[in-house]
Amino acid sequence: MKRTTSAGILSIAALAVAALAGAGLNGAAEAQDKGPFANQIAARHGIMLYRAMNIGALGAMAKGEVAYDAAAAQKAADNLAAAAHLDDSMLWPEGSDNGAHAGTIALPALWADKAGFDAKYADFRAATEAMQGAAGQGLEALQAEMGKLGPTCGACHKAYRAPTN
Ligand code: HEC
Numbered sequence: 001m002k003r004t005t006s007a008g009i010l011s012i013a014a015l016a017v018a019a020l021a022g023a024g025l026n027g028a029a030e031a032q033d034k035g036p037f038a039n040q041i042a043a044r045h046g047i048m049l050y051r052a053m054n055i056g057a058l059g060a061m062a063k064g065e066v067a068y069d070a071a072a073a074q075k076a077a078d079n080l081a082a083a084a085h086l087d088d089s090m091l092w093p094e095g096s097d098n099g100a101h102a103g104t105i106a107l108p109a110l111w112a113d114k115a116g117f118d119a120k121y122a123d124f125r126a127a128t129e130a131m132q133g134a135a136g137q138g139l140e141a142l143q144a145e146m147g148k149l150g151p152t153c154g155a156c157h158k159a160y161r162a163p164t165n
Contacts, residue, residue: 035101035102035103036095036101037093037095037096037101037104038103040090040091040092040093040096041091041096041101041103041104041106042103043088043091044088044091044092044106047083047086047088047091050079050083051080051083051084051153054076054077054079054080054083055076055080055149055150055153057072057073057076058073058076058077058080058131058135058142058146058149059146059150061073061139061142062139062142062143062146068138068139068142070135070136070137070138071136073135073136073142074132074135074136076135077128077131077132077134077135077136078132080128080131080132081125081128081129081131081132084124084125084128085125085128092106092110092111094111097110097111098162105161105162105164106160106161106162107159107160107161107162109159109160110160113159113160116159116160117156117159117160120152120155120156120159120160121156123152123155124149124152124153124156127145127148127149127152128149130145130148130149131145131146131149
């Protein structure tokens with residue numbers, strides 16, 4: 001099995017923290033934004049934030065900031081997989097991109113290349129399932145899956161989300 005480098009784990013944990021910081025800023029913009037898709041955008045931000053919180057819990061253990069706890073790791077992995085498998089298709093209506101709406105950082109590319117977006121979603125879902133099988137099996141198993149799961153968040157953000165810094 002491929003071992004995750006500690007540098008890789010560090011960068012994943014840093015990404016999760018940066019994502020949470022960015023989420024707060026967007027939330028403030030959202031409160032003032034009463035555009036036509038304000039609810040869909042708020043809901044997708046909420047789901048993303050929930051995913052970030054759970055991967056953050058896994059990342060803290062992977063990095064050694066928090067002691068490995070099989071039950072806590074399994075709970076975070078189960079939550080993450082459940083959140084990944086929600087049908088959120090109603091949350092991405094046409095016209096809710098960042099060119100048309102102030103409260104979002106979703107790029108028009110997401111709608112121009114819906115098949116690519118769906119494929120990246122599928123990669124992410126599969127990685128959360130693998131994490132579900134590994135998280136409770138020891139720190140090394142968790143770390144190995146973290147190295148595969150984290151990049152699936154980033155791959156989609158890079159293609160379909162405006163940079164947050
Ligand atoms: C298939 C694509 C995709 C995947 C997979 C994905 N995201 Fe996102 N994420 C997005 C898009 C698009 C946005 C921008 C949403 C918006 O602003 O309307 C976003 C926004 C976010 C935000 C900012 C929320 C806010 O309030 O502005 C956070 C945090 C986030 N994602 C974390 C994650 C984490 C952590 C993962 C993996 C565990 C993940 N995302 C997986 C596409 C994805």
